[in-house]
Amino acid sequence: MNEDAGPIFRQVATQIENAIVDRSLAEETQAPSSNELAAFHRINPATAAKGLNELVTDGVLYKRRGVGMFVATGAREQLLKRRRSEFADQYLRPLMAEAAKLGISAREVTTMIDDWEGRR
Numbered sequence: 001m002n003e004d005a006g007p008i009f010r011q012v013a014t015q016i017e018n019a020i021v022d023r024s025l026a027e028e029t030q031a032p033s034s035n036e037l038a039a040f041h042r043i044n045p046a047t048a049a050k051g052l053n054e055l056v057t058d059g060v061l062y063k064r065r066g067v068g069m070f071v072a073t074g075a076r077e078q079l080l081k082r083r084r085s086e087f088a089d090q091y092l093r094p095l096m097a098e099a100a101k102l103g104i105s106a107r108e109v110t111t112m113i114d115d116w117e118g119r120r
Helices: 008-021 034-041 045-057 075-102 106-119
Strands: 061-064 068-071
Touching: 008 034, 008 045, 008 075, 034 045, 045 061, 045 068, 075 106
Parallel strands: none
Antiparallel strands: 061 068
């Protein structure tokens, strides 16, 4: 785990979210247990459980009593929707605010992006 990336339990949750988004952890499949995550990352099982429980609270995972936690149906789409919104907040709003200060229209920004993509 990366000390600079926020609380460890949040890093555990993000790791599970990433696995769901990239489809390496499919919907309706079992998620790693808190003990498996704790052993893998060498962290306290309670810390791993806190990350998993955060995902249960968010509706990304659900518990099957006596069996474990599973990825909820629709979890990937839910995560993509949230992450797209976060992307807009983190990158697009500041980009467009700076463009406005410089007198660059949204159309010009789109052209710049298309030109940049063409050079890649």
